[in-house]
Amino acid sequence: MVVSSLQAVAAAQVAVPEGAAVPTPATRTVTILGSTGSVGCNTVELVAADPEQYQVEALVARKNVDLLARQAKELRAKAAVVADEAHYAALKDALSGTGIEVAAGAQAVVDAAARPADWVMAAIVGAAGMEPTLAAARRGATVAFANKEVLVCAGALMMAEVKRHGATLLPVDSEHSAIFQVFDSERVDGVSRLILTASGGPFRNKSREDMARATVKEAVAHPTWDMGAKISVDSATMMNKGLEVIEAHHLFGMPEDKIDVLVHPQSVVHSLVEYVDGSVLAQLGTPDMRTPIAVALGWPRRIATPGERLNLVTSGHLEFYAPDPEKFPALRLAREAMRAGGCAACVMNAANEIAVAAFLDGRIGFLDIERIVEHTMTTVPHSRLNSLDDVREVDTVARRIASEAIQAR
Numbered sequence: 001m002v003v004s005s006l007q008a009v010a011a012a013q014v015a016v017p018e019g020a021a022v023p024t025p026a027t028r029t030v031t032i033l034g035s036t037g038s039v040g041c042n043t044v045e046l047v048a049a050d051p052e053q054y055q056v057e058a059l060v061a062r063k064n065v066d067l068l069a070r071q072a073k074e075l076r077a078k079a080a081v082v083a084d085e086a087h088y089a090a091l092k093d094a095l096s097g098t099g100i101e102v103a104a105g106a107q108a109v110v111d112a113a114a115r116p117a118d119w120v121m122a123a124i125v126g127a128a129g130m131e132p133t134l135a136a137a138r139r140g141a142t143v144a145f146a147n148k149e150v151l152v153c154a155g156a157l158m159m160a161e162v163k164r165h166g167a168t169l170l171p172v173d174s175e176h177s178a179i180f181q182v183f184d185s186e187r188v189d190g191v192s193r194l195i196l197t198a199s200g201g202p203f204r205n206k207s208r209e210d211m212a213r214a215t216v217k218e219a220v221a222h223p224t225w226d227m228g229a230k231i232s233v234d235s236a237t238m239m240n241k242g243l244e245v246i247e248a249h250h251l252f253g254m255p256e257d258k259i260d261v262l263v264h265p266q267s268v269v270h271s272l273v274e275y276v277d278g279s280v281l282a283q284l285g286t287p288d289m290r291t292p293i294a295v296a297l298g299w300p301r302r303i304a305t306p307g308e309r310l311n312l313v314t315s316g317h318l319e320f321y322a323p324d325p326e327k328f329p330a331l332r333l334a335r336e337a338m339r340a341g342g343c344a345a346c347v348m349n350a351a352n353e354i355a356v357a358a359f360l361d362g363r364i365g366f367l368d369i370e371r372i373v374e375h376t377m378t379t380v381p382h383s384r385l386n387s388l389d390d391v392r393e394v395d396t397v398a399r400r401i402a403s404e405a406i407q408a409r
Ligand SMILES: NC(=O)C1=CN([C@@H]2O[C@H](COP(=O)(O)OP(=O)(O)OC[C@H]3O[C@@H](n4cnc5c(N)ncnc54)[C@H](OP(=O)(O)O)[C@@H]3O)[C@@H](O)[C@H]2O)C=CC1
Pocket: 033, 034, 035, 036, 037, 038, 039, 040, 060, 061, 062, 063, 064, 065, 083, 109, 122, 123, 124, 125, 126, 128, 129, 146, 147, 148, 149, 172, 173, 174, 225, 226, 227, 228, 229, 230, 231, 289
């Protein structure tokens, strides 16, 4: 396996940075970015189940004031922050008399991530999570990392910041948590291949004609996982798996051609690592995000979660198939973006965010998502990403081109 020394360092950084203090759950202070979302609510549930073990520094959402205020009171958070300033007054009102600090706006979200918590859940959806995730990494926090779009649009720069500031990234995405649990980061040259499993989404057995007519309700009805709307649509196009191949590349330092995708409709085998001696190690479990979140929350220990345990006697057949590249071109687009390097993955991600939002708003059809993404990828000129300012600029240009293409339809 060809793994450069930089990649090997990056892979090690995902696990235990040398000399890093390992906070025990008993001393852990916690911030949850995106606390009102699907991953956020699961995280809140685990933290709330053991109130003696965690002190909550800050909770962050975009605009769901009612839920954010309830969570902040339940967890006795020190601060609650909404990104959308239009909701500041409502949040202030909901938390008046509690002593909980309240703030709003994009800078307030970054400031919340910069507050001194040992452990930060990065569960904002989309590239909007980049600045707050960076703020947590830059003060050397342990970052439980769900927000995959950040690594897709700025992976190399983000991993460099993680290394520079001695932060620790713990994967939360179920496939990457699975790999993390069976990946020998001490001996990366023994790893020959990563195999990411994919459910195939709600349209695995549908024709392209069916997909062209797909409604929002059908697209977000994931067969095995209960998730937010954006990632559910990504699963339906299989762009989610494309984003995850890029995420795995950055987290584990593996080249694109050593990261395979295997369709596994039951979502029981969460991913696999193949070693040079022919061993293949996998992590299994029921499709329940509380498990990978608990792996990151308790790490390096194991903490108990509620929920059903996997029973292989009653779980039925486990099936595995090769992905269908004709039906799901998003996988090809993601691999092309990886091979192109530079700004390509950032452009793809930005266009995908715009196209998925337009589909969810009923402005375009399901198959238009892949068309908008491909059009944007072929329109935005290739460039290198040398700084985070470059990332912001390319992201803005790609969003504009994708939006114009949607308007022109
Ligand atoms: N859901 C899952 O099981 C999994 C999710 N992931 C990844 O985790 C991330 C979160 O996914 P998911 O929980 O499904 O998403 P949701 O849409 O359910 O939740 C998103 C969260 O982010 C908040 N948010 C959105 N925009 C901003 C912003 N600009 N600033 C601050 N907060 C913001 C939302 O607040 P509000 O509620 O107020 O809008 C909400 O709390 C995604 O990157 C996804 O790909 C990865 C693996 C599994």
